[in-house]
Amino acid sequence: MKAALCKSLDGAKSLAVETLPEPVAGPGQAIVQVAAVGLNFADTLITRGKYQFKPELPFSPGAEIAGVVESIGANDAGISPGQAVMAYVNWGGASEKIAVDADKLIPIPDGVAMTVAAGLSVTYGTAMHGLADRGRLQPGETVVVTGAAGGAGQAGVEIAKLMGARVIAVASSEEKGAVAKAAGADDVILFPGSDLKTKVRALTNGDGADVVYDCIGGEASEPLVRALNWQGRFLVVGFAAGDIPKIPLNLLLLRGAEISGVFWGESVKRDSAGHRRNMEQILRWVREGRLQPRIHGMYPLEQICDALEVLERREATGKVVLTMSS
Numbered sequence: 001m002k003a004a005l006c007k008s009l010d011g012a013k014s015l016a017v018e019t020l021p022e023p024v025a026g027p028g029q030a031i032v033q034v035a036a037v038g039l040n041f042a043d044t045l046i047t048r049g050k051y052q053f054k055p056e057l058p059f060s061p062g063a064e065i066a067g068v069v070e071s072i073g074a075n076d077a078g079i080s081p082g083q084a085v086m087a088y089v090n091w092g093g094a095s096e097k098i099a100v101d102a103d104k105l106i107p108i109p110d111g112v113a114m115t116v117a118a119g120l121s122v123t124y125g126t127a128m129h130g131l132a133d134r135g136r137l138q139p140g141e142t143v144v145v146t147g148a149a150g151g152a153g154q155a156g157v158e159i160a161k162l163m164g165a166r167v168i169a170v171a172s173s174e175e176k177g178a179v180a181k182a183a184g185a186d187d188v189i190l191f192p193g194s195d196l197k198t199k200v201r202a203l204t205n206g207d208g209a210d211v212v213y214d215c216i217g218g219e220a221s222e223p224l225v226r227a228l229n230w231q232g233r234f235l236v237v238g239f240a241a242g243d244i245p246k247i248p249l250n251l252l253l254l255r256g257a258e259i260s261g262v263f264w265g266e267s268v269k270r271d272s273a274g275h276r277r278n279m280e281q282i283l284r285w286v287r288e289g290r291l292q293p294r295i296h297g298m299y300p301l302e303q304i305c306d307a308l309e310v311l312e313r314r315e316a317t318g319k320v321v322l323t324m325s326s
Contacts, residue, residue, distance in 0.1 A: 002097030004304045005058040012308035015061075017301055023099040030072035030102045032085060036118035037093045037322040038064040039304075040151065041240075044312045046091060052265075055091050058256035061308075062093025062322065065100075066108060066118035075102040084108040086119040086279075088268060094304055097121040097325050103272065106279050111287045119293060119319035120282055122264070123155035126237065127213070128278040130262035131159055135233045137209045139164030142204055144224060147240050148185060149176035149317055154294060156237070157183040162285055165211075168203055170196065170220060179317050185293070191220055193282035200227035208255075213237060220243035225257070234259045294318030300325065 001022050007081035008014040025031050043061040045051040066086045072079055079085065085105040092098055096171030108117045131137045143160040147153040160167050161184040168187045169180035177188035189199045200209055214221055218241025225234050225247055232255060252258060268275045285291035296318035299307040307320050 001096040003060050006047045007058045012305040025099050029099045031070040032067040033070045034067040035114040036066045037062040038119035039320045059095040060092045062246040064121040065093040066114040079105050088115045109287050123151045124282045126264040127159040129264045130235045133258045141210035142166045143211045144168045144209045145213045146170040148180035152215045154183045158184050172188050196223040197227040216241040218243040225251050228255050228257045232257045235262050237262045
């Protein structure tokens with residue numbers, strides 16, 4: 001089988017597509033013939049040794065997959081050979097076949113394309129965990145989403161709208177603001193260049209935001225904490241801006257507010273049942289046509305370097321997906 005291997009920690013240029021022996025299933029595992037792989041910015045980090053997970057060289061990137069079960073032993077998840085499934089696998093997905101723990105497999109319903117399912121786990125799973133589990137978002141509340149044109153931000157906008165919220169998107173340009181609007185945002189604030197606290201309060205009749213879904217950190221975070229409504233919830237999703245902000249705790253006291261970390265990858269391990277429920281809801285929305293994830297581009301396995309460089313240059317305005325020829 002073919003697989004993309006990271007052979008040194010030099011980013012995309014360290015990857016080579018090679019032929020490897022087919023994987024052998026361990027106890028409780030299935031062999032999945034991979035059809036599509038969702039790539040994320042984290043894949044650019046893991047291939048440089050800068051991600052929280054540091055697999056031994058050589059390894060294949062690719063944290064989320066969709067494919068068909070080739071073989072599986074007895075299992076409690078009702079998974080059988082020939083079934084279309086998706087899974088979050090941390091790394092190793094950029095290969096034609098992979099051994100996966102059976103309890104990680106989630107059936108893909110009819111009508112949901114593999115290329116779509118492959119891109120749901122990380123961004124949409126994070127949005128569901130963040131907004132529903134950590135943010136306790138309620139219909140009619142107002143959510144501010146930063147980095148709203150990126151993969152994580154668009155997912156935050158879309159899931160918040162499906163949950164009945166009003167969404168204020170924060171984007172860095174008119175073009176990216178248009179992307180956020182297309183994803184469903186009700187209003188857009190351009191930042192840098194705006195006073196976020198003043199803008200958010202003006203758009204909420206002085207009340208402030210009930211929930212902030214912060215994908216970028218940096219200079220945006222503190223003014224958005226200051227823009228929280230009474231008992232608002234500030235969700236720490238990521239630090240795409242590069243800097244990790246330091247927040248004065250008195251701001252939380254004065255608003256009866258809270259800051260919550262959204263560590264989706266760890267939550268998947270600690271609450272696999274909750275993760276499964278969230279993904280099943282996301283798949284229902286996709287099947288019903290209520291959620292239509294945007295795909296920036298699809299690349300064959302042999303073009304994985306080009307695909308990762310799109311992410312590294314922050315050019316993607318939707319999901320970057322690898323497709324397999326087999």
